[in-house]
Amino acid sequence: MEEVLLKKLEREFGTAFTTDDKIVTEYSKSPYLVSPILSKMGKRALGVLYLEDEEEIKNALNICDYYRIPVVARGAGTSTIGQVLPIKESIIFDIKMKEKMEFEDNWIKLSSSVRVKNALEYLRKRGKELRVYPSSFYISIMGGYIAGGDVGIGSFQYGYHFDGNGIKSIKIVGPFQEYTLEGKDTLAVAQAAGTTGIITEAEVATIDYEDWKDQLIAVNELDEVVKILKNLSQIRDKVRRITIEDSNAFSLVGKNRVDKIGRWNVMVASTLSLGEEVNLKFLDELAFAAIYVTMSKLTNFKEYFYEVRLLPLSSFSKVVSEVKNALKDKVLIHGDVMTLRGETVIYTVFMSEKQNFDLIDSIMVKEGIPFEIHSIEVNDRVDEEFRLELMKKYKNIVDPHNILNPGKLRC
Structure with missing residues (x-):
């Protein structure tokens, strides 16, 4: 089935799909992963697919789902928790969508490939900034931060980036379907490491910029x-x-x-x-x-x-x-x-x-502080049971064949 899939992707995507040894070796690793425990868990990817828009993501995802081959969505690859590390033999989606930003009131709607740095520059020209953003803002993208991160600059004021209506809506793509989640349902995607859908767009909270x-x-x-x-x-x-x-x-x-x-x-x-x-x-x-x-x-x-x-x-x-x-x-x-x-x-x-x-x-x-082994699974990082249950619920809805970053969420 893997061989059939690889040939199918070659026919459908041409040079946008590669099994080049050097490229596959590079994408089989998580470049910012320093945990010696997690680093040993990676598997060699089957191939790398370069995708530039939502329609390409949908098409590629549908093909992989048909053949039941795992997919790991990767943007800037800056995760330190193994989010982009394939722990199953997978196709890596290198997603570079066009950057789109639209500001209204206290929210900014943006495509998932927007660099956090660019979002901050865009907002500060308008007297605003992101409510919470990662310390890796100069290299990371919004989709990866929403899917894998939880804290950052501004967390002393507001806590997790998704707390207290930090996210208004998230658009995700799953096999053969797309979904727009709003309000509390967005917590099924935030911090879920891409296991509950590939993020293509989100609306996140902003605040007034001050001279800190x-x-x-x-x-x-x-x-x-x-x-x-x-x-x-x-x-x-x-x-x-x-x-x-x-x-x-x-x-x-x-x-x-x-x-x-x-x-x-x-x-x-x-x-x-x-x-x-x-x-x-x-x-x-x-x-x-x-x-x-x-x-x-x-x-x-x-x-x-x-x-x-x-x-x-x-x-x-x-x-x-x-x-x-x-x-x-x-x-x-x-x-x-x-x-x-x-x-x-x-x-x-x-x-x-x-x-x-x-x-x-x-x-x-x-001192009563439990030992925490480095874990690649979302379950060991999510500290509220209702959010974990929401992730499991949407995992079963969006990805019934468990091809999206399998092994990262215990259901």
């Missing part, structure tokens, strides 16, 4: 960091972004950019005067998942490894203190502060030699 000033608050004790975060949570609407880094991590990313570095460094983007105003724009590109991709290139660790925990304020100081006391400069700590269901939570990244993570995990478990 980057400021540094350097302190010596972790308890002082917690106190600062508690105070900032009282003025959430005035604070766009908060990033925390220990001196070792900050000295790597802030080298030759910042003069003063504390044992702990709280970077705040706010309209208020809260600390020393400095140029921290480079941090936009280092938040959340971007930080451990960057650190994998900057550190001297022989076997670089990382783990991420969502730590509430009540646990953050205690867990991080124990880890730092045990490993000192052998562990780097980075935190992005976000709001989940009204609670301040720190997206905390621990980076060290792989051999040190038995110790780090033992501290986590002792």
Whole structure:
């Protein structure tokens, strides 16, 4: 069936379909995937299909569904969680649709291939910006962010990008059908890693653009960091972004950019005067998942490894203190502060030699923070049962033969 499908795609799409060894090898990997666990899970793709519009996507998807051959939709390929990594022998759809943007009131309607950077430039000319957007905004596209991401710049103000009506509507394509989901139903697609349909268009929330000033608050004790975060949570609407880094991590990313570095460094983007105003724009590109991709290139660790925990304020100081006391400069700590269901939570990244993570995990478990193995499955990342059930429901409706990114959603 695979051979028959490949010949069919060659006839239908001509040079837009390739089985070239070098290209297939490249597309069988996830270029921004740094997890050594997930990296080993990939399979070799069967071929790569370049698609430029919705009709081509529909036609290609219908053919693959007929032959029951898996499909992985890929745009910019910037996912760090394995979203574009084929774990079954699949056809890779390299989707490069024409960029379309249309702004109205507090919403922007855009095609899925729009680069986040271009959307921000378009909106800022109109005095607006995306409510929440990824730190990889300079390379990522909107479709991939909606399908795989959940947090980003603006998460301290608004939480997940899809929370609180963050998405008005999403248009998706499945085998032999297309769907436009609105309101709560959009949560069946957001963060579903392309398992519930290929996104072709979406309407997402915007906010007024403000002159956010980057400021540094350097302190010596972790308890002082917690106190600062508690105070900032009282003025959430005035604070766009908060990033925390220990001196070792900050000295790597802030080298030759910042003069003063504390044992702990709280970077705040706010309209208020809260600390020393400095140029921290480079941090936009280092938040959340971007930080451990960057650190994998900057550190001297022989076997670089990382783990991420969502730590509430009540646990953050205690867990991080124990880890730092045990490993000192052998562990780097980075935190992005976000709001989940009204609670301040720190997206905390621990980076060290792989051999040190038995110790780090033992501290986590002792403090009641469960061990989280790197998982390629959506089920292990979605933290609300009703959203997971919605994804399963639409998976069965949109993709009854399970060809869309199979193995990424347990139904």
